[in-house]
Amino acid sequence: MKDIIEQFIQICGSAHVIIREEDRLKYASDYTENLVFMPELVVIPGNVDEISAVMKLCHQYDITVTPRGAGTGLSGGSLPVKGGIVLSTERLNKILDIDQENFQATVEPGVINEVFRNAVEAEGLFYPPDPASKGSCFLGGNIAHNSGGPKAVKYGVTRDYVLNLEVVLPDGTILWTGSDTLKNSTGYALTHLFIGSEGTLGIVTKIVFRLIAKPPHDLLLLASFSDALAACRTVSAVFLKGVVPSAVELMEKSAMQLSAHYLNESFDFSESAQAYLLIEVDGFDPDKLMDDCAKISDVLDAFGAEEVLFADTAAQKEKLWKIRRAIGEKVKAHSIYKEEDTVVKRAFLPELLSGVKEIGSKYGFESICYGHAGDGNLHVNIIKKDMPEELWNGPHLKEGIREIFRLCRKLGGTISGEHGIGYVQKEYMDEAFSVVHLHLMQSIKKVFDPKGILNPGKMIPDDLG
Ligand SMILES: Cc1cc2nc3c(=O)[nH]c(=O)nc-3n(C[C@H](O)[C@H](O)[C@H](O)COP(=O)(O)OP(=O)(O)OC[C@H]3O[C@@H](n4cnc5c(N)ncnc54)[C@H](O)[C@@H]3O)c2cc1C
Numbered sequence: 001m002k003d004i005i006e007q008f009i010q011i012c013g014s015a016h017v018i019i020r021e022e023d024r025l026k027y028a029s030d031y032t033e034n035l036v037f038m039p040e041l042v043v044i045p046g047n048v049d050e051i052s053a054v055m056k057l058c059h060q061y062d063i064t065v066t067p068r069g070a071g072t073g074l075s076g077g078s079l080p081v082k083g084g085i086v087l088s089t090e091r092l093n094k095i096l097d098i099d100q101e102n103f104q105a106t107v108e109p110g111v112i113n114e115v116f117r118n119a120v121e122a123e124g125l126f127y128p129p130d131p132a133s134k135g136s137c138f139l140g141g142n143i144a145h146n147s148g149g150p151k152a153v154k155y156g157v158t159r160d161y162v163l164n165l166e167v168v169l170p171d172g173t174i175l176w177t178g179s180d181t182l183k184n185s186t187g188y189a190l191t192h193l194f195i196g197s198e199g200t201l202g203i204v205t206k207i208v209f210r211l212i213a214k215p216p217h218d219l220l221l222l223a224s225f226s227d228a229l230a231a232c233r234t235v236s237a238v239f240l241k242g243v244v245p246s247a248v249e250l251m252e253k254s255a256m257q258l259s260a261h262y263l264n265e266s267f268d269f270s271e272s273a274q275a276y277l278l279i280e281v282d283g284f285d286p287d288k289l290m291d292d293c294a295k296i297s298d299v300l301d302a303f304g305a306e307e308v309l310f311a312d313t314a315a316q317k318e319k320l321w322k323i324r325r326a327i328g329e330k331v332k333a334h335s336i337y338k339e340e341d342t343v344v345k346r347a348f349l350p351e352l353l354s355g356v357k358e359i360g361s362k363y364g365f366e367s368i369c370y371g372h373a374g375d376g377n378l379h380v381n382i383i384k385k386d387m388p389e390e391l392w393n394g395p396h397l398k399e400g401i402r403e404i405f406r407l408c409r410k411l412g413g414t415i416s417g418e419h420g421i422g423y424v425q426k427e428y429m430d431e432a433f434s435v436v437h438l439h440l441m442q443s444i445k446k447v448f449d450p451k452g453i454l455n456p457g458k459m460i461p462d463d464l465g
Contacts, residue, residue, distance in 0.1 A: 045265035056172030069141030075422030109140025128155035146196035153374030166206035228275035248374030343417030363400030377417035
């Protein structure tokens with residue numbers, strides 16, 4: 001082992017091989033529940049050649065490698081659950097090129113989502129995918145999870161903006177997966193196989209994104225409802241009116257209250273409110289946006305919204321978005337939680353929310369729900385609080401979670417909309433896929449990683465054989 005550590009140091013430099021336990025601790029957890037898996041070593045390569053050399057060494061000695069971005073994942077994907085090393089991409093943090101003429105950009109995977117968005121916006125361009133964690137998550141992690149965010153409802157998810165990827169395979173081979181063109185009908189779509197593969201097939205080392213023109217105007221409104229299910233029904237009705245908002249976020253009042261409380265933000269919550277809808281429209285024509293808002297207001301009235309607040313100033317808009325974006329983090333400040341990233345056909349959102357609450361009553365858990373309602377994507381935070389450990393990780397609660405996922409399937413949905421499967425959801429994959437389907441996935445994994453050294457213990461259920 002000493003000799004191998006020496007070789008990692010030769011590749012990355014001694015400052016970038018983390019040996020001391022107190023320094024490794026930072027890489028032992030992410031945002032998933034309270035899970036901690038200590039890596040045996042952390043290596044932080046500075047470029048693709050160093051990553052390739054690290055992978056060659058690990059391949060030679062059968063050392064397991066867990067790729068890591070910013071560690072904001074909610075499914076435990078970056079945790080070294082089978083030991084071995086964590087390979088952090090934090091030093092690959094350069095925006096290599098913004099090609100205004102072709103509406104494209106090439107970046108390294110350790111660039112923070114928001115840093116990239118701001119850089120392209122300074123050039124009049126727009127990169128829409130905006131996970132609520134955009135201030136900290138890396139673009140490489142976004143690729144690995146095919147991340148979404150509030151704007152996905154109008155602009156799509158990460159996948160819709162990726163043209164080409166440079167990846168390092170588990171044996172150290174460096175490969176480009178496609179081409180930098182807007183169209184590509186050449187062979188298997190390897191680029192898209194890597195997107196959403198959660199670091200199990202290769203390590204993404206460069207990304208070529210397509211960009212669009214930045215819409216200069218947006219309007220934001222917040223509506224309160226005394227009936228959370230009426231808020232859910234409103235969502236589909238807005239689209240049926242012919243409006244495509246750039247965000248439709250549902251927040252149970254408890255979610256918003258916790259976020260505002262821990263952020264120290266004042267907000268006048270109505271006594272009777274059960275849930276809130278945050279709706280944004282954006283575009284190039286301010287008159288059209290006013291028309292859209294008028295149509296949305298009609299729908300809100302028809303579905304019994306209590307109060308509708310138009311955010312007049314940039315500061316008001318920022319405050320509302322800040323409260324929305326911080327919910328996940330602030331619920332965690334209140335209690336450890338299990339996050340179920342449920343997604344169904346949009347019109348079935350009311351059935352999903354009411355079903356989740358019924359299942360909660362049956363299995364004895366409290367949930368705080370919020371999410372990207374325009375996509376039918378509801379984050380169900382199951383709250384631990386004082387729940388004893390044996391119940392928290394026991395079969396009873398797992399059966400409750402299974403029931404939630406069965407409901408998703410019944411409502412035309414699946415078990416994760418944007419947070420991935422990782423470590424914590426893999427045992428439920430049989431709710432989403434047949435055995436044939438899971439074996440196909442396992443076979444694909446074996447083609448890329450026959451030794452099973454890259455991010456083992458993720459995505460594919462352990463008992464598949
Ligand atoms: C408060 C909060 C809000 C969030 N909001 C959203 C949201 O709105 N939408 C959304 O989609 N997600 C959201 N997330 C989840 C999370 O931020 C995303 O999944 C994000 O994409 C993870 O990026 P990361 O850099 O933190 O990746 P990590 O957590 O470090 O890793 C995630 C996975 O990616 C793999 N990986 C990382 N880098 C690479 C690479 N270069 N090559 C190959 N594999 C790699 C890891 O092995 C792991 O499997 C939120 C999380 C938090 C804490």
